[in-house]
Amino acid sequence: MDQAELTTEQVLKRDIPWETYMTTKLISGTCLQLLRRYDKRPESYRAQLLDDDGSAYVLVFVNILRDIFKEDTVEYVLALIDEMLTANPKRARLFHANSLANEDTYEPFLRLLWKGNWFIQEKSCKILALIVSARPRNQNGIVANGEASNSKQKLASIDDVLKGLVEWLCAQLKNPSHPSRGVPTAINCLATLLKEPVVRSSFVQADGVKLLAPLISPASTQQSIQLLYETSVCVWLLSYYEPAIEYLATSRTLPRLIEVAKSSTKEKVVRVVVLTLKNLLSKGTLGAQMVDLQLPLVVQSLKGTSME
Template sequence: MDHAELTTEQVLNRDIPWETYMTTKLITGTCLQLLRRYDKRSESYRSQLLDDDGPAYVQVFVGILRDIFKEETVEYVLALIDEMLTANPKRARLFHDSSLVDKDIYEPFLRLLWKSNWFIQAKSCKILALIVSARPKPQDGSAANGEASNSKRKITTIGDVLKGLVEWLCAQLKKPSHPSRGIPTAINCLATLLKEPVVRSSFVQLDGVKLLVPLISPASTQQSIQLLYETCLCIWLLSYYEPAIEYLATSRALPRLIEVVKSSTKEKVVRVVVLTLRNLLSKGTFGAQMVDLGLPQIVQSLKAQAWSDEDLLEGLNQLEEGLKDNIKKLSSFDKYKQEVLLGHLDWSPMHKDPIFWRENITNFEENDFQILRVLITILDTSSDPRALAVACFDISQFVQQHPAGRVIVTDLKAKERVMKLMDHESAEVTKNALLCIQRLFLGAKYASFLQA
């Protein structure tokens, strides 16, 4: 059968000839006794055996993975360990029992990661991540396996394990061993491991950050939402690490995160992205870019929704305050841009300031006249008379100040939109619509005679 499609249940239905392994001295008599007692028993019975003698069973399983290379047997033992840890993840601590401190528990799993067999790879990855995460920290007063040993034999250190795991995870993100499960398996494992400083460091050194960025995109199916959530969780964990932030700053991560938070309805996705954006806000030019990408408006829209998560609500408030501080630091054109992008047009001093228009008229050419296009869109979409009046006035200023203003505004079909506002119920709107039309018809040469 195709190893890529094997299930744990199918593997555990096999009968493994343990007695033959004892006869050929690949396992000891004690191992055989323990296996006979454990194999093919009910979950409750096995659970009792693990409670009574867990480290002995761990030693047996790791020993088989170290000494026996037959794939069916390796798959079987990995399935037994996976089943044991899935039933109770706390059992991962058994691998760090003091009786195993001089046993190299990591080496077999690390080696098996690189087997050309997806079932073996996926199980080894999952088991290794659980064992590593369960290791006692130095302050617990005990030594984790791979950290301290009086043994003369070289034991795989925790550093070796984490680096080896990260290499395998990056390899999966570049070229997955399984077409549909390779990337989700790698991301799921990374979301656990990136809490480790050494993993963050190795991941950045291996150029892993750029492998995550393409995965940050709006999702609709349950599976893709989970993958998106775990990817964003990885980015959030990396947002606490300066070298990773430098990588994020030079990638498309920010616009992609903003696109996700704008379109996602899944609370856990929105929360992790908002908390990531909050972390990045004060770093480098992220704050100014967020303002440029219209995040203040998106935050306002998110705050209007009924979220129940307190971290998310707090994160939105902090993000809103931080963005306001960033807007205060912006240049006059950046402030103007924000006002237009948010659609909050008012008679702030710069609209009627001739110096502002003279100094900034070429800035209107950025991004294929983005700001001018937004002003024209406001004429169609806004119901606020003040915003309509200011938009008409600003378009008329552009016509007057830009050498090709009249032609550009005409090409963008603004004339028709402005003319519709000539009979608006608000006198302020009709006055500025009239001014705009006059400037459009007369052109820049004569427009200077017309003053609002």
């Protein structure tokens, strides 16, 4: 079967020889016990295990991804994690449990972005984005890392993780690993991650802004509308970041946004485009450009509709 078309359900039908891995000392006896308790069990039973001792299972999964390179096993463990997080995205917090403070829970996923087939890449991207977004922060939005002595190391490592993830996302926008899913996966991830200042700056430095413009065009199918919406969200998030605005001004982004505002029938798309244009209105020459592109007429036509 083409790895690109594998589904989580198909992967989870496999039987992985955990006992063999223990015999060859690739997993420990404790690890085997936990896997036996968890693997192939009903969802409700697994949910209880995760509620009781979720970080122990996360540690098992991360260790397997770190130590075992057999493709079908890597796919299987990623599918287990994906299933666990899809059922309850808040479980991403388990990767930040105090008991895992000395574990590099990001590294396996970051490495697999570049090493694996599409199934492995897509799952690693999705999981990594979720666990990065779930990291603990204090009231000021700064990542909370306990002791000040190790906070610099942690912050440096999270910056590196985010930069590595942005690098992969930009690579997908330029040369997707999967013909139909590479770009939507990258945009979906960016629409979440561009809330992070370090992601915005990395994305601009990687010359990523110009990669968004071609994706801003009137859409008709449900899939393309979602891609347009998420791309528009990316541009909206970047419109709050001064260094990105220069790129937005010099690319074809502005006329494309106005064209979408003019022609799109999807309210959520038009709303985010209008919010973006509102942010850009007072920036440099963008206001004048908008007038030249007949934005006032577009706004006039939107008045009186439910999108006003």
